[in-house]
Amino acid sequence: MKKDIILAGVGGQGILSIAATIGMAAVDHGLYLKQAEVHGMSQRGGDVQSHLRISDKEVASDLIPQGRADMILSVEPMESLRYLPYLSPEGWLITNAKPFINIPEYPDVEVILSEIRKVKNHIVIDADTIAKEMGSVKAANMVMLGAAAPFLEMDYSWLEQSVRNLFGRKGEEVVSFNLDALKAGLEAGEKYRKA
Amino acid sequence: MLLGDEAIAQAAIDAGISGIFAYPGTPSTEITEYVQQSKEAKEKGIRSDWAANEKTAMEASLGMSYAGKRSMVCMKHVGLNVAADAFINSAITGANGGMIVVAADDPSMHSSQNEQDSRFYAKFSFIPVLEPSSQQEAYDMVHYGFDLSEKYKIPVMLRITTRLAHSRSGVVRTTPRPQNEIKLPENLRQFVLLPSIARKQYRELLDNQVFFEKASAEGGFNAYIDGPDKSMGIIACGLAFNYLMENYPDRTVPYPVLKLAQYPMPEDMVRKLYDTCDTLLVLEDGYPIVEEMIKGFLNLGKQVKGRLDGTVPRTGELNPNIVAASLGMENTTGMPVPDLVAGRPPSLCNGCPHIDSFNAMNEALEKWAKGRVFSDIGCYTLGAFKPYEAINTCVDMGASVTMAKGAADAGLHPAVAVIGDSTFTHSGITGLLDCVNDNTPVTIIILDNATTAMTGGQKSSALNRIEEICQGVGVHPDHIRVLKPLRKHHEANEQVCKEEFEYKGVSVIIPRRECIQTLNKRMRQKFAEKKKNEKK
Ligand SMILES: Cc1ncc(C[n+]2csc(CCOP(=O)(O)OP(=O)(O)O)c2C)c(N)n1
Numbered sequence: 001m002k003k004d005i006i007l008a009g010v011g012g013q014g015i016l017s018i019a020a021t022i023g024m025a026a027v028d029h030g031l032y033l034k035q036a037e038v039h040g041m042s043q044r045g046g047d048v049q050s051h052l053r054i055s056d057k058e059v060a061s062d063l064i065p066q067g068r069a070d071m072i073l074s075v076e077p078m079e080s081l082r083y084l085p086y087l088s089p090e091g092w093l094i095t096n097a098k099p100f101i102n103i104p105e106y107p108d109v110e111v112i113l114s115e116i117r118k119v120k121n122h123i124v125i126d127a128d129t130i131a132k133e134m135g136s137v138k139a140a141n142m143v144m145l146g147a148a149a150p151f152l153e154m155d156y157s158w159l160e161q162s163v164r165n166l167f168g169r170k171g172e173e174v175v176s177f178n179l180d181a182l183k184a185g186l187e188a189g190e191k192y193r194k195a
Numbered sequence: 196m197l198l199g200d201e202a203i204a205q206a207a208i209d210a211g212i213s214g215i216f217a218y219p220g221t222p223s224t225e226i227t228e229y230v231q232q233s234k235e236a237k238e239k240g241i242r243s244d245w246a247a248n249e250k251t252a253m254e255a256s257l258g259m260s261y262a263g264k265r266s267m268v269c270m271k272h273v274g275l276n277v278a279a280d281a282f283i284n285s286a287i288t289g290a291n292g293g294m295i296v297v298a299a300d301d302p303s304m305h306s307s308q309n310e311q312d313s314r315f316y317a318k319f320s321f322i323p324v325l326e327p328s329s330q331q332e333a334y335d336m337v338h339y340g341f342d343l344s345e346k347y348k349i350p351v352m353l354r355i356t357t358r359l360a361h362s363r364s365g366v367v368r369t370t371p372r373p374q375n376e377i378k379l380p381e382n383l384r385q386f387v388l389l390p391s392i393a394r395k396q397y398r399e400l401l402d403n404q405v406f407f408e409k410a411s412a413e414g415g416f417n418a419y420i421d422g423p424d425k426s427m428g429i430i431a432c433g434l435a436f437n438y439l440m441e442n443y444p445d446r447t448v449p450y451p452v453l454k455l456a457q458y459p460m461p462e463d464m465v466r467k468l469y470d471t472c473d474t475l476l477v478l479e480d481g482y483p484i485v486e487e488m489i490k491g492f493l494n495l496g497k498q499v500k501g502r503l504d505g506t507v508p509r510t511g512e513l514n515p516n517i518v519a520a521s522l523g524m525e526n527t528t529g530m531p532v533p534d535l536v537a538g539r540p541p542s543l544c545n546g547c548p549h550i551d552s553f554n555a556m557n558e559a560l561e562k563w564a565k566g567r568v569f570s571d572i573g574c575y576t577l578g579a580f581k582p583y584e585a586i587n588t589c590v591d592m593g594a595s596v597t598m599a600k601g602a603a604d605a606g607l608h609p610a611v612a613v614i615g616d617s618t619f620t621h622s623g624i625t626g627l628l629d630c631v632n633d634n635t636p637v638t639i640i641i642l643d644n645a646t647t648a649m650t651g652g653q654k655s656s657a658l659n660r661i662e663e664i665c666q667g668v669g670v671h672p673d674h675i676r677v678l679k680p681l682r683k684h685h686e687a688n689e690q691v692c693k694e695e696f697e698y699k700g701v702s703v704i705i706p707r708r709e710c711i712q713t714l715n716k717r718m719r720q721k722f723a724e725k726k727k728n729e730k731k
């Protein structure tokens with residue numbers, strides 16, 4: 001088993017909580033992991049990515065080779081395209097549809113979406129709206145993770161467990177809210193694939 | 196699951212340090228932060244507060260070593276420039292208690308002004324270097340490094356790069372060791388670098404090189420891995436070893452490989468590789484220091500490939516694809532990035548106090564030609580970009596004050612310096628003293644956001660004491676002006692700037708408002724605590 005995942009977003013969007021959730025699930029089940037993160041200057045609203053590598057064998061490089069990623073999981077549509085060179089031909093591009101516009105020359109969202117549709121395997125869901133309807137846009141991350149869940153080669157229950165572990169400190173309310181968000185993302189992703 | 200930085204911190208705690216000394220700097224910051232947040236470290240009484248700058252940190256670390264205890268000092272690569280005087284001389288004094296200097300390099304300049312390679316500093320000062328290829332190795336090397344340091348009474352450098360610093364992996368800990376007792380150096384002149392003593396100590400340092408090299412050969416971190424195809428031998432330093440392995444799914448390389456992780460280079464191992472193989476390929480993150488040494492100035496021997504002959508790009512961080520290309524392997528790149536993808540450079544946060552400061556300053560400067568604002572390093576450096584285009588220089592910490600002074604000395608008026616509160620205490624104060632002593636017509640704007648924001652909001656070392664410091668240095672109180680950078684005060688702030696820019700002496704303007712990020716963090720913590728108390 002090997003899963004190489006590029007997590008993408010904008011500094012401050014919190015992609016590392018997605019990484020932490022997947023990472024914990026992997027490690028709790030005896031898998032090897034390496035995860036390269038971006039700290040520092042780019043966290044001020046710049047583009048950020050994380051290379052998350054999970055395997056049943058020891059992982060060599062902290063960085064995923066180009067053309068070998070099994071998935072790009074992005075919380076921002078334009079950012080999902082920035083890492084296309086990393087995606088393997090059979091890999092999945094899974095992204096939030098909601099743009100994060102903090103630059104003047106942000107391209108037309110429709111054009112971005114049409115580029116995304118050129119990728120063989122893709123899922124686009126509006127995680128912000130789904131999360132907002134559930135009560136807080138903050139859970140958009142978990143919605144995105146839910147959409148990615150079927151492609152992680154992990155039991156869904158592993159992810160649920162690591163959500164419990166990670167948010168447990170913050171109380172039962174927060175845990176069940178995030179579990180709901182995860183589920184909603186899973187469903188939205190499946191709906192997109194069937195449509 | 197520890198970041199490389201965290202693995203180093205945990206190892207330092209486990210290896211029995213009594214103190215860690217540092218000034219923040221990406222990618223080294225998380226080492227010290229980990230110790231600061233560690234319950235274990237607190238219980239063990241390990242000191243870990245931030246130092247004013249890297250030089251004070253290095254010297255304090257050396258002082259702790261003098262007293263016989265183990266200490267670690269951490270900095271980003273350019274921090275070593277600031278600490279260089281202490282560092283180079285610490286090789287001559289040697290250590291007493293174990294001392295490790297962590298230098299975190301930033302190839303590709305993810306968050307830095309340059310990509311200098313700290314291994315040159317170690318070579319320059321004749322001290323051993325450890326360069327881990329994984330988080331686990333980083334952990335193990337800290338333990339080993341302290342032993343090496345105490346055995347040969349020498350500070351040891353641990354050289355890491357951004358990639359390792361900020362990448363996570365599993366780390367297995369070893370049994371913690373107790374801290375050292377206080378034990379002064381046997382020779383109480385060891386640390387007195389008067390010429391007569393220094394000459395002797397320097398001789399000893401040079402004589403010790405053979406032992407350091409022997410340690411490199413026997414330390415267990417360098418490894419000679421044979422391979423059947425002798426047409427090429429590969430030297431892979433630090434993380435480059437992983438990128439090499441990544442290209443061979445079964446982890447066997449057809450060529451002989453020297454995994455290099457401890458310096459000075461073990462001559463026998465290098466010679467063996469050189470003698471057995473037709474050509475050599477050197478893979479190293481940073482400058483081509485190993486490549487250059489093996490190649491020699493006249494390049495008279497066998498072909499050595501690497502960054503110098505273009506087999507590997509001359510600049511920037513390595514990665515698995517670059518290494519694949521250097522091995523002549525097929526390019527695996529996926530779809531290209533569509534043209535529409537726009538750059539997304541970092542920018543000042545919404546509501547950042549620096550924005551209001553720049554707006555006031557820019558308008559006050561409007562009647563003069565552009566190009567008279569000397570700045571420094573911090574979030575405010577982002578003011579160089581649109582829409583502010585407020586600053587014209589960023590060189591090294593503290594340079595704003597002294598470059599403005601030099602330009603003023605040349606006759607430029609107004610000459611304005613823009614510096615953050617943390618950078619001011621790091622190395623702006625001495626420059627201000629120069630200005631005062633010369634009564635130079637400059638205006639120093641000290642952006643006081645009550646934190647070291649760029650590196651993630653560490654404590655600023657002169658919190659609420661900036662005016663006092665300026666007065667103490669000798670700036671006239673009438674020309675120390677404190678503002679509140681808010682849009683509603685824009686006109687008044689602009690007026691103050693104008694007045695001080697006109698003034699023909701040293702003036703200081705202090706726009707004071709907390710960084711939005713640290714403010715939010717404090718509020719969140721307060722809120723969480725309130726909730727907790729309510730539950731009780
Ligand atoms: C010699 C050196 N040490 C450390 C750094 C890393 N560094 C860059 S900016 C900065 C903090 C700046 O803080 P401050 O001046 O208060 O400005 P702010 O970011 O808060 O606006 C640090 C520590 C550096 N670039 N050079």
Ligand code: SF4
Pocket residue numbers: 044542543544546547548549574644648649710711712713
């Ligand atoms: S982190 Fe603070 S100082 Fe830096 S840009 Fe954001 S608000 Fe401004």
